[in-house]
Amino acid sequence: MxxxxxxxxxxxxxxxxxxxxxxxxxxxxxxxxxxxxxxxxxxxxxTTKERSDEDEAVLEIAAQLIAAVTVHEDLPLHDRLAVPYPWLKLLSRADQQRFAREIVDVARGSFSLHQPRRLLLEMQAWRNSAEAIAAGWDTSEPEIVGDPTPVEKP
CATH class of the missing domain: 3.40.1620 (YefM-like fold)
Known part of the structure; x- marks a missing residue:
């Protein structure tokens, strides 16, 4: 029930x-x-224009999630979600799978509490991660530049 x-x-x-x-x-x-x-x-x-725009964005995400869940059921959900969200493929396979689980869980939870903006925040956080990876900010070790060089006060 x-x-x-x-x-x-x-x-x-x-x-x-x-x-x-x-x-x-x-x-x-x-x-x-x-x-x-x-x-x-x-x-x-x-209401405010900002809230109206957010409502439209939430509905768009919900439509994409419903479409991904109901089509090509032979494919894993993270592969189906990569169609509307191609940036998803920049994440590791494990993160793609985690995204698929978390975004559905957050959508269900936020809609049940009538707080759909939480879904927008979650989606943006994942997109930000993909953008950081695309910009070269991945999990590899940072390059050590060497000893700091003292400079004079300007």
């Missing part, structure tokens, strides 16, 4: 509050999305 966490109630304001107290309403919407109720129409949601 799967239990679904109930959604958190969204804070609500009336459209008249938006016109009378715009500064306060806008400030509140920067912290969390607000439902703006109207007598003459359906409620609207007021």
């Amino acid at each position: 799967t239990l679904i966490a109930p959604g958190r109630p969204r804070r609500s304001v009336q459209s008249s509050d938006l016109s009378r107290h715009a500064k306060e309403v806008f400030a509140a919407a920067e912290h969390e999305p607000l439902e703006v109720t109207r007598r003459d129409g359906k409620p609207l949601v007021l």
Whole structure:
């Protein structure tokens, strides 16, 4: 049996509050999305552009995860995820497998808690690792340059 966490109630304001107290309403919407109720129409949601962009990014990741999980089931998940995320192949085989496990676990956990931005952070952390490897920052031993050379104060 799967239990679904109930959604958190969204804070609500009336459209008249938006016109009378715009500064306060806008400030509140920067912290969390607000439902703006109207007598003459359906409620609207007021949020920041940043949050809206993040919501779109989360949905894109979710769509890619669903596609990867449901197609070419004969391939390992990390190979299927490398199609939408080709940078994944820059990671070691073990890290590719760890990414596949962790990204699915984080997606399930963050969605169940209605905190999908955690998924964005996890995805960005893995991408940053791949970018560092591509830039030459891998796990090899650093080159020792020798003894430091003292310099005079400028």
